[in-house]
Amino acid sequence: xxxxxxxxxxxxxxxxxxxxxxxxxxxxxxxxxxxxxxxxxxxxxxxxxxxxxxxxxxxxxxxxxxxxxxxxxxxxxxxxxxxxxxxxxxxxxxxxxxxxxxxxxxxxxxxxxxxxxxxxxxxxxxxxxxxxxxxxxxxxxxxxxxxxxxxxxxxxxxxxxxxxxxxxxxxxxxxxxxxxxxxxxxxxxxxxxxxxxxxxxxxxxxxxxxxxxxxxxxxxxxxxxxxxxxxxxxxxxxxxxxxxxxxxxxxxxxxxxxxxxxxxxxxxxxxxxxxxxxxxxxxxxxxxxxxxxxxxxxxxxxxxxxxxxxxxxxxxxxxxxxxxxxxxxxxxxxxxxxxxxxxxxxxxxxxxxxxxxxxxxxxxxxxxxxxxxxxxxxxxxxxxxxxxxxxxxxxxxxxxxxxxxxxxxxxxxxxxxxxxxxxxxxxxxxxxxxxxxxxxxxxxxxxxxxxxxxxxxxxxxxxxxxxxxxxxxxxxxxxxxxxxxxxxxxxxxxxxxxxxxxxxxxxxxxxxxxxxxxxxxxxxxxxxxxxxxxxxxxxxxxxxxxxxxxxxxxxxxxxxxxxxxxxxxxxxxxxxxxxxxxxxxxxxxxxxxxxxxxxxxxxxxxxxxxxxxxxxxxxxxxxxxxxxxxxxxxxxxxxxxxxxx
Numbered sequence: 036x037x038x039x040x041x042x043x044x045x046x047x048x049x050x051x052x053x054x055x056x057x058x059x060x061x062x063x064x065x066x067x068x069x070x071x072x073x074x075x076x077x078x079x080x081x082x083x084x085x086x087x088x089x090x091x092x093x094x095x096x097x098x099x100x101x102x103x104x105x106x107x108x109x110x111x112x113x114x115x116x117x118x119x120x121x122x123x124x125x126x127x128x129x130x131x132x133x134x135x136x137x138x139x140x141x142x143x144x145x146x147x148x149x150x151x152x153x154x155x156x157x158x159x160x161x162x163x164x165x166x167x168x169x170x171x172x173x174x175x176x177x178x179x180x181x182x183x184x185x186x187x188x189x190x191x192x193x194x195x196x197x198x199x200x201x202x203x204x205x206x207x208x209x210x211x212x213x214x215x216x217x218x219x220x221x222x223x224x225x226x227x228x229x230x231x232x233x234x235x236x237x238x239x240x241x242x243x244x245x246x247x248x249x250x251x252x253x254x255x256x257x258x259x260x261x262x263x264x265x266x267x268x269x270x271x272x273x274x275x276x277x278x279x280x281x282x283x284x285x286x287x288x289x290x291x292x293x294x295x296x297x298x299x300x301x302x303x304x305x306x307x308x309x310x311x312x313x314x315x316x317x318x319x320x321x322x323x324x325x326x327x328x329x330x331x332x333x334x335x336x337x338x339x340x341x342x343x344x345x346x347x348x349x350x351x352x353x354x355x356x357x358x359x360x361x362x363x364x365x366x367x368x369x370x371x372x373x374x375x376x377x378x379x380x381x382x383x384x385x386x387x388x389x390x391x392x393x394x395x396x397x398x399x400x401x402x403x404x405x406x407x408x409x410x411x412x413x414x415x416x417x418x419x420x421x422x423x424x425x426x427x428x429x430x431x432x433x434x435x436x437x438x439x440x441x442x443x444x445x446x447x448x449x450x451x452x453x454x455x456x457x458x459x460x461x462x463x464x465x466x467x468x469x470x471x472x473x474x475x476x477x478x479x480x481x482x483x484x485x486x487x488x489x490x491x492x493x494x495x496x497x498x499x500x501x502x503x504x505x506x507x508x509x510x511x512x513x514x515x516x517x518x519x520x521x522x523x524x525x526x527x528x529x530x531x532x533x534x535x536x537x538x539x540x541x542x543x544x545x546x547x548x549x550x551x552x553x554x555x556x557x558x559x560x561x562x563x564x565x566x567x568x569x570x571x572x573x574x575x576x577x578x579x580x581x582x583x584x585x586x587x588x589x590x591x592x593x594x595x596x597x598x599x600x601x602x603x604x605x606x607x608x609x610x611x612x613x614x615x616x617x618x619x620x621x622x623x624x625x626x627x628x629x630x631x632x633x634x635x636x637x638x639x640x641x642x643x644x645x646x647x648x649x650x651x652x653x654x655x656x657x658x659x660x661x662x663x664x665x666x667x668x669x670x671x672x673x674x675x676x677x678x679x680x
Contacts, residue, residue: 061250075273076274078105082106082108084109086118086557089107091557092562093561111245126554128550130160141196176237177237183212189580190583192584192669197549200607212227215229244267250314252280279533287313322534328514341506351426352507355419364405369465407494520566536560593677604628
């Protein structure tokens, strides 16, 4: 295992240090008219960053011109490859080609109040629908496959829309995933990046060089980018790029000054690659590029909940759910400060307040401590076993009972709350009062913050434990504005010749983030950069098997009983109750939230009749109630998914 890269390591070296420690534009190496660039070597395409966007750009270029010399340079060492894509949720969103307009409506709803250009929105949605065949054609020769994120082929209807109240949330789609086809497992950590990496390794004219950060862009007298200056393991080199330079090197999560300037936080870490220090943003500023989306961080604008330990620069992600339930989080005043429900992870740490989705409030509550008892400690790891750079990339294995981490001193242990408070610098009386109030709420069946009772258990079993929770950035989306050809745009709207941008750097994501859009964007923007640079388009494609979940469900296999399913409707949640007897649906009722359904009684009865008469989980249509019908169909499919063939 390679040594973990620290923020200090990234700041070493004069040129690299200047880029990473300060927030100032980095001027290009500007050539005067007729001046020789004094290049050390030349390539056709220079790709900066070995994440998914960089992979896609290199592979697309190789598809178009297999003889072209494509060089990928990566700041970190080989053991830390993958960018944020390797530590992500590994989902590629796949909208149905037959429902692009609805998907477009949903994406536009997510991006308010920072809309992106209409032509970019149109292009992006179509690209997302069209790219699965290229993905499969690219990874299948190296033993990987694209399918549903939990196994099997692309299956329409198998996707969770994280913001169901937004317009267009009823779009038909699937959560795609790239995995080793020979492994027999439905999911592979880092599978998307690894599949593309294996494809890169198989291509004769794609080269990857490690520990080789870009320090300057080279621009000729006409304003065209003709190459870059790199720090190749301590040696400065000038590399020419006849087809251009693709910046695919992420955002600024590890640039403290930029964190302070753009979102006012002084103590925040990344859950992904430590290599994202904003160098490319500073270079783009030095070229006069139009900068956008700098305030949008993480996915998007929110902060995840991390656990920072001395041994690693990036955080471990706090577990989304801890089944024992005997835990709380306390703020600087030793008080609970929000509903700690596990539901936020489905909306990327957003929750509804004042009619809008807002961030969980941890950055305003620091220092925050996770307090728990031995029931929670023994019930499982307090971190996720994925989505954490030290785990996915550096290979750390967190113990299931947290005992190793307690022994390391990462988690504080004490026999009493008073002792625990003293060890972590908390007021013992205040902390005990908070725990007493929490336990009393459980006994009374009412929590002051509205936490789901099913997620709660008394904190009463010693030993007791504490660990710090820090706001964690997964990604930032700021950078230069780009067009549908991935060309970097200046403030006057004209492109900078020879310069392209892909992935999170300058991402379209501007407000709310639907799971799977980042990786899909990495592929689409990386390919577009190569298409433009080489004046072509890859023809690599392989048809994908596709299935309709409803067609796989066998109602007759459902055990007799009465089942309930909560549905996130367009106007709020509602609950359906379905009775099965003798292998058939015999009754269908809405038992809660009827006023949140956007259909009248006659329309609802039409739907119920269609379900029972047709013994189906998918009703084609009810006039005037399409959105609610789609939600009901999704709920029925979720309820009967265990019978799918």
